[in-house]
Amino acid sequence: xxxxxxxALFGAALALVFVASFTAAGALVPQAVVTRWEHQGQTxxxxxxxxxxxxxxxxx
Amino acid sequence: MxxxxxxxxxxxxxxxxxxxxxxxxxRIERKLNKLDGVQASVNYATEKATVxxxxxxxxxxxxxxxxxxxxTAALPAPAATPGAPRExxxxxxxxxxxxxxxxxxxxxxxxxxxxxxxALQFTYWQWASLTLAAPVILxxxxxxHRAAWANLRHGSATMDTLISMGTLAAFLWSLYALFLxxxxxxxxxxxxxxxIAPSDGAANIYLxxxxxVTLFILAGRYFEKRSKRQAGAALRALLEMxxxxxxxxxxxxxxxxxxxxxxxxxxFVVRPGEKIATDGVVVAGTSAVDxxxxxxxxxxxxxxxxxxxxxxxxxxxxxxxxxxxxxxADTQLAQMARLVEQAQTGKAAVQRxxxxxxxxxxxxxxxLAVATLGxxxxxxLPASAAFxxxxxxxxxxxxxxxxxxxxxxxxxxxxxxxxxxxxxKGPEVLESTRTIDTVVLDKTGTVTTGRMTLTExxxxxxxxxxxxxxxxxxxxxxxxxPIAQAVARAAADETGPxxxxxxxxxxxxxxxxxxxxxxxxxxxxxxxxxxxxxxxxPALLQAKARAESEGKTxxxxxxxxxxxxxxxxxxxxKPTSDLAVRELQAMGLTPVLLTGDNEAAARHIAxxxxxxxxxxxxxxxxxxxxxxxxQAEGKTVAMVGDGVNDAPAxxxxxxxxxxxxxxxxxxxxxxxxxxxxDLRSAVDAIRLSRATLRTIKTNLFWAFxxxxxxxxxxxxxxxxPMLAGAAMAFSSAFVVGNSLxxxxxxxxxxxxxxxxxxxxx
Numbered sequence: 111x112x113x114x115x116x117x118a119l120f121g122a123a124l125a126l127v128f129v130a131s132f133t134a135a136g137a138l139v140p141q142a143v144v145t146r147w148e149h150q151g152q153t154x155x156x157x158x159x160x161x162x163x164x165x166x167x168x169x170x
Numbered sequence: 171m172x173x174x175x176x177x178x179x180x181x182x183x184x185x186x187x188x189x190x191x192x193x194x195x196x197r198i199e200r201k202l203n204k205l206d207g208v209q210a211s212v213n214y215a216t217e218k219a220t221v222x223x224x225x226x227x228x229x230x231x232x233x234x235x236x237x238x239x240x241x242t243a244a245l246p247a248p249a250a251t252p253g254a255p256r257e258x259x260x261x262x263x264x265x266x267x268x269x270x271x272x273x274x275x276x277x278x279x280x281x282x283x284x285x286x287x288x289a290l291q292f293t294y295w296q297w298a299s300l301t302l303a304a305p306v307i308l309x310x311x312x313x314x315h316r317a318a319w320a321n322l323r324h325g326s327a328t329m330d331t332l333i334s335m336g337t338l339a340a341f342l343w344s345l346y347a348l349f350l351x352x353x354x355x356x357x358x359x360x361x362x363x364x365x366i367a368p369s370d371g372a373a374n375i376y377l378x379x380x381x382x383v384t385l386f387i388l389a390g391r392y393f394e395k396r397s398k399r400q401a402g403a404a405l406r407a408l409l410e411m412x413x414x415x416x417x418x419x420x421x422x423x424x425x426x427x428x429x430x431x432x433x434x435x436x437x438f439v440v441r442p443g444e445k446i447a448t449d450g451v452v453v454a455g456t457s458a459v460d461x462x463x464x465x466x467x468x469x470x471x472x473x474x475x476x477x478x479x480x481x482x483x484x485x486x487x488x489x490x491x492x493x494x495x496x497x498x499a500d501t502q503l504a505q506m507a508r509l510v511e512q513a514q515t516g517k518a519a520v521q522r523x524x525x526x527x528x529x530x531x532x533x534x535x536x537x538l539a540v541a542t543l544g545x546x547x548x549x550x551l552p553a554s555a556a557f558x559x560x561x562x563x564x565x566x567x568x569x570x571x572x573x574x575x576x577x578x579x580x581x582x583x584x585x586x587x588x589x590x591x592x593x594x595k596g597p598e599v600l601e602s603t604r605t606i607d608t609v610v611l612d613k614t615g616t617v618t619t620g621r622m623t624l625t626e627x628x629x630x631x632x633x634x635x636x637x638x639x640x641x642x643x644x645x646x647x648x649x650x651x652p653i654a655q656a657v658a659r660a661a662a663d664e665t666g667p668x669x670x671x672x673x674x675x676x677x678x679x680x681x682x683x684x685x686x687x688x689x690x691x692x693x694x695x696x697x698x699x700x701x702x703x704x705x706x707x708p709a710l711l712q713a714k715a716r717a718e719s720e721g722k723t724x725x726x727x728x729x730x731x732x733x734x735x736x737x738x739x740x741x742x743x744k745p746t747s748d749l750a751v752r753e754l755q756a757m758g759l760t761p762v763l764l765t766g767d768n769e770a771a772a773r774h775i776a777x778x779x780x781x782x783x784x785x786x787x788x789x790x791x792x793x794x795x796x797x798x799x800x801q802a803e804g805k806t807v808a809m810v811g812d813g814v815n816d817a818p819a820x821x822x823x824x825x826x827x828x829x830x831x832x833x834x835x836x837x838x839x840x841x842x843x844x845x846x847x848d849l850r851s852a853v854d855a856i857r858l859s860r861a862t863l864r865t866i867k868t869n870l871f872w873a874f875x876x877x878x879x880x881x882x883x884x885x886x887x888x889x890x891p892m893l894a895g896a897a898m899a900f901s902s903a904f905v906v907g908n909s910l911x912x913x914x915x916x917x918x919x920x921x922x923x924x925x926x927x928x929x930x931x
Binding site: 111114115133 | 322323543
């Protein structure tokens with residue numbers, strides 16, 4: 111099998127993986143999880159603060 | 171270097187650069203073989219390509235093809251004089267690697283320190299990190315990126331792909347976070363938190379991962395490359411065995427000339443103790459020639475006019491005049507050098523374990539990153555968060571300890587081995603130790619001491635043993651023959667200072683006679699004593715027959731008109747050889763005795779040490795064929811030897827072990843050197859090699875394990891730089907710690923035996 115064929119097949123496999131995970135996540139991940147994540151992302155996070163991490167522990 | 175084969179084509183040798191694994195060699199070989207009329211063989215271990223092309227083929231075309239494949243190629247520099255070995259030139263690849271390692275170390279340490287220690291995170295520390303990290307990830311890691319690109323063009327993945335992917339992902343993500351995210355904000359810090367929690371990827375930089383991985387992998391590569399065996403060393407050692415000068419005889423006048431100026435047909439003189447300059451035929455004189463280093467024969471060979479002699483053997487007896495029949499590249503020595511080099515270049519290099527694992531791991535990681543991206547987007551989460559998680563998967567997948575897994579185990583294992591007198595040449599030999607099932611043992615110098623030793627004195631009834639030995643030793647001390655020297659040594663040891671002969675005559679090839687303490691003494695072949703009307707009695711004849719049936723050499727002693735004693739001389743077994751053979755058998759290995767000596771002597775020695783399989787009267791060239799035949803039968807063969815004649819077999823064997831007491835040629839041709847000359851070291855060498863291999867595999871497992879465990883965290887967006895750094899640190903620490911356990915390895919040679927040491931060994 112030539113390199114081009116091998117890479118093309120791998121690319122096709124990656125596309126398949128993307129579509130499969132996209133579809134599966136859309137069907138399986140509850141909206142509540144997404145809402146909670148977005149809420150955590152909207153927690154004040156000042157660029158001038160000394161930490162650049164959201165402390166997930168404080169939110170949970 | 172090219173040689174022309176008349177009418178058929180030419181052979182071209184090319185030096186290849188840029189190969190990182192055996193699959194690179196296979197790739198280049200396939201590309202070259204696709205060219206019309208070209209047959210190529212590429213060896214990763216020696217970094218050479220041997221190419222056969224039609225006559226007149228331009229080597230530049232081969233170089234261009236190799237460079238198109240993504241590697242470098244060059245014709246080796248020609249030797250200064252024909253047949254002379256090339257000087258060792260500094261390895262440019264090793265030098266470049268060293269420069270990159272030093273640069274990476276100097277720049278990476280501050281980056282890692284700042285990233286992991288919050289107290290060092292001053293204002294704008296992240297921009298300082300970027301300034302220091304950029305040269306490391308782009309310049310120092312350039313060999314990995316170049317190799318990864320070459321791999322990608324061929325649709326394959328190796329460790330270089332993994333490293334390049336991980337370091338570039340870490341670097342590019344850090345650039346995004348610094349310039350487009352919030353990581354570049356003055357006063358930004360990474361707190362020391364190993365908690366698992368969602369984090370804002372745009373505020374995180376992973377420069378310490380990129381630089382740390384580059385530094386550790388470069389260190390590992392540097393140590394591996396430095397330990398790679400130089401195939402040319404065996405060749406050089408072989409060619410240096412030959413005589414340098416020769417006494418050319420022309421019209422009765424002797425002239426000293428360099429041996430390279432000697433041509434076939436010319437006559438030269440060889441005095442006792444000198445090396446014979448080249449292959450030839452004896453024209454005048456008789457002598458005994460010590461050919462043990464070439465043929466393995468422990469007994470010197472008697473030669474006279476008309477007999478063939480080989481170059482580099484030693485004239486142990488009288489003056490010889492030899493007519494040269496073969497010179498330069500046609501001699502037996504040169505042929506043996508070619509055998510060794512062919513065997514070494516033909517030896518298949520085992521693909522690195524890490525590359526084999528990476529070949530599977532890389533596509534899986536990429537697929538996981540794509541799956542992460544798809545899942546985040548499919549769940550309805552923002553694209554920036556999706557990319558953050560996907561890139562985090564690529565970053566954490568690059569195992570920092572991967573590059574240390576093999577070299578640290580090898581360093582510690584070889585270091586411990588050196589303490590035990592075992593010198594392991596490189597990692598590529600370790601894999602074969604696992605599957606060794608047959609051990610071929612050379613006889614002379616390996617199982618035996620290699621020195622002629624007096625083993626028995628048989629006297630006529632009523633004859634004093636000490637007196638027989640004293641008189642024989644006194645005469646033999648004046649002869650340089652190895653058998654004479656063995657008798658003289660034993661006589662001096664047993665009877666003290668030997669008297670000086672009042673008269674001495676050496677009869678080349680037959681013996682000596684002289685007067686000692688008023689006795690007319692004759693020592694030598696029984697036929698010489700018979701000429702002096704001193705015939706052996708039936709009892710002595712019986713003893714002679716028994717000794718010769720065991721492959722031993724018999725010297726008769728007589729004085730004052732009567733044959734009075736027989737001195738039996740033989741090569742003796744080393745004290746620890748039988749124990750070593752038993753230990754090899756206990757490990758499930760089958761020992762085979764291989765020797766150029768005669769069948770009787772070989773079987774006698776084999777019986778003493780418990781070896782059942784014996785292959786005797788084998789020429790040096792045939793020794794390698796014996797090993798190849800065993801390999802063709804499906805056996806994995808280890809060879810233990812010490813002489814020049816063993817070098818081709820040592821190179822062909824799956825594992826070559828040379829006795830340190832042997833020749834430089836054997837040592838250079840082998841994979842492992844047993845410094846102490848004790849055969850039990852061979853057992854230890856195999857055990858230590860297996861332990862080192864197990865450690866390497868354990869290291870590789872744990873090198874991946876920490877990072878694989880962190881993959882789900884990365885995919886779920888829970889990775890932070892501290893966790894990434896901690897995974898890097900723990901995996902490296904574990905690999906180093908696990909390797910250090912090899913220091914506790916104990917060998918059998920450090921344990922006492924009941925057998926006393928042979929004082930003559």
